[in-house]
Amino acid sequence: MDFDALAYPEVVFIEEQEYKAQRNMSKGQVLVPYTEAPDVGIGDVITQKSGKREIHLKVLDVQFLEGGSLNVGTNHPHMLILHVENSTSQPHKTSSSSNTTFNIGSISGEQLQVGNNNSQSVTINVQKLVEEVAKSNDPEAKSLLKQLLENSTVGSVIGAGASALISML
Structure with missing residues (x-):
């Protein structure tokens, strides 16, 4: 069994160049070992192969670490850390209103109505x-x-x- 292949199991494309990578979805990070620095910056979209499909990842932050791979699982000496957002999944997510309007009205001295769904809080x-x-x-x-x-x-x-x-x- 090739344990080095398990270290970077994903394939990503940066500027049409293929790289082995490791994606941590919970942290929103993609680790890419490299020898020559890829041309990537904030706002760029990289592509991850996922079976027969592709996942588009928008780059939110970039960090180049010279000697950062420690040659563990790869022959490339340096490490690129990309903080990404899955832009392929965005249309499929349940959207929560980013423009929240709070309607506040006094009903009487002790009652107050707050919110979008006409919920009423009685405080006494x-x-x-x-x-x-x-x-x-x-x-x-x-x-x-x-x-x-x-x-x-x-x-x-x-x-x-x-x-x-x-x-x-």
Whole structure:
């Protein structure tokens, strides 16, 4: 088995010149060992052979490392590191809107509507909730709120103010 061939299994074309390479998709990098520096720069598009098809990779950044290959897996002494973006896959990706519009409108003093999908966030502090329920003539609401405030988890979140809030009911 030829382990050197496994080090650079991909074939890429830079300016119609064929090179062996290693592509790391998660990092968006292509490593290309070379002897004479390829003519490649930011904005160029290189081509990777993938079976019978081709993948076009747009170059976002370039780094030439003299002696960078350490002759591991190759006879070429230098290493070209390309940071790339797969431009072949772009039309197939689900696009998320890059122009996000936030619609913010006040519904009342305690309510606020934010977002593109008309989601509504209701913000009220616990003290205001207790005051409004205490003013009401709804014994069930008072009882449920008192049970909530007496809960040990709720009490630990609210802190020392929980007993003062319970006394308001």
